Amino acid sequence: MAVRKLAPDDIQPKSFAFSPENEAWAEGQIAKYPAGRQASAVISLLWRAQEQSGGWLPRRAIEAVAAKLDMATIRVMEVATFYTMFNLEPVGKYFIQFCGTTPCVLRGAGDIKKVLERRVGEQNHVSADGKFSWLEVECLGACCNAPMVQINDDYYEDLTTETFETLLDDLAAGRPVKTGPQNGRHASEPQDDIKTLQDPKLYDGSMIGAWRKRFEEEAVKTADTGEAAAATASVPEGGKAAKPPAGRPEESKAAETPATRAKAGETPIHPADRKEASDPSKATKIDPETQDKAKPAPQSDKSYVATPSKPEAGRPVPDAPTTPIAGTPPSDADTRRDGSESKPGVTVDKDNKTS
Numbered sequence: 071m072a073v074r075k076l077a078p079d080d081i082q083p084k085s086f087a088f089s090p091e092n093e094a095w096a097e098g099q100i101a102k103y104p105a106g107r108q109a110s111a112v113i114s115l116l117w118r119a120q121e122q123s124g125g126w127l128p129r130r131a132i133e134a135v136a137a138k139l140d141m142a143t144i145r146v147m148e149v150a151t152f153y154t155m156f157n158l159e160p161v162g163k164y165f166i167q168f169c170g171t172t173p174c175v176l177r178g179a180g181d182i183k184k185v186l187e188r189r190v191g192e193q194n195h196v197s198a199d200g201k202f203s204w205l206e207v208e209c210l211g212a213c214c215n216a217p218m219v220q221i222n223d224d225y226y227e228d229l230t231t232e233t234f235e236t237l238l239d240d241l242a243a244g245r246p247v248k249t250g251p252q253n254g255r256h257a258s259e260p261q262d263d264i265k266t267l268q269d270p271k272l273y274d275g276s277m278i279g280a281w282r283k284r285f286e287e288e289a290v291k292t293a294d295t296g297e298a299a300a301a302t303a304s305v306p307e308g309g310k311a312a313k314p315p316a317g318r319p320e321e322s323k324a325a326e327t328p329a330t331r332a333k334a335g336e337t338p339i340h341p342a343d344r345k346e347a348s349d350p351s352k353a354t355k356i357d358p359e360t361q362d363k364a365k366p367a368p369q370s371d372k373s374y375v376a377t378p379s380k381p382e383a384g385r386p387v388p389d390a391p392t393t394p395i396a397g398t399p400p401s402d403a404d405t406r407r408d409g410s411e412s413k414p415g416v417t418v419d420k421d422n423k424t425s
């Protein structure tokens with residue numbers, strides 16, 4: 071892990087203040103959080119301060135963010151030095167993060183690194199013209215397009231030494247460059263022998279909504295040709311839709327319910343049911359003798375949970391405590407199991423009383 075410390079004092083700027091635009095933006099970020107929780111905006115403010123400072127965080131910028139959020143400077147310093155997205159020393163106009171993790175290395179990242187060392191120099195140093203600096207980082211999540219680098223906010227993938235040299239040439243000359251794969255791939259689709267997703271319409275937007283159009287066209291066609299009427303006319307009159315005799319249940323009338331009775335203008339409860347409910351001779355009887363005698367739930371004598379010993383069940387009862395007796399030399403402690411030393415001068419009898 072790299073040592074992350076602030077840049078030397080001789081290259082630190084003397085002051086920092088957010089520009090009016092960034093000041094207004096910062097206020098908007100802070101307003102997203104409840105009163106007293108403005109520290110939650112620390113990362114977004116540090117990020118904006120880094121952008122304003124040319125890609126790195128001077129000490130004065132960290133202090134300014136701390137003052138704005140009413141935080142102790144050391145707290146903000148901890149955040150800035152912890153997250154590697156914050157650069158603590160100046161970087162080039164094009165800050166190259168080179169992926170040196172296994173998939174990229176297996177695909178030729180070592181050769182990309184040699185190009186960087188030859189053209190830019192050691193990592194963490196800005197090139198003489200101020201345009202480039204680079205840093206080796208862990209996987210950037212684009213392994214399907216290895217080897218790759220991130221330059222400022224963009225990924226450049228499927229690199230070879232030739233395409234990477236060309237990329238650096240174009241950036242140095244201020245020419246426009248293409249982000250993403252540099253070998254003609256659209257994304258991370260198979261590179262050779264492509265058999266699917268080859269229709270150019272998939273990528274030009276012309277197929278958006280095509281399925282809806284097709285259904286609409288088919289609906290119009292059906293109406294025009296009278297296919298729907300023909301389909302209805304083909305069903306024989308009086309034909310049976312199902313075959314109840316073949317074992318399928320026949321649809322039956324819904325059971326009489328309070329709702330159906332009320333709908334028919336009758337009382338919701340049938341008079342015969344009401345009479346039966348009020349007949350005490352038909353009420354459920356409870357034996358007063360057995361009512362209060364709670365019957366214990368049946369239990370197995372086997373349990374997965376440790377239970378106290380049951381001498382009556384034939385289990386042995388230990389006649390001595392199984393814990394070590396303090397003050398007993400290890401050689402005399404019959405019940406000692408862990409071999410640890412006991413406290414001298416304290417003894418415990420069989421009833422667990424200390425003296």
Ligand code: FES
Nearest residue numbers: 169174209212213
């Ligand atoms: S290993 Fe390089 S992007 Fe994942």
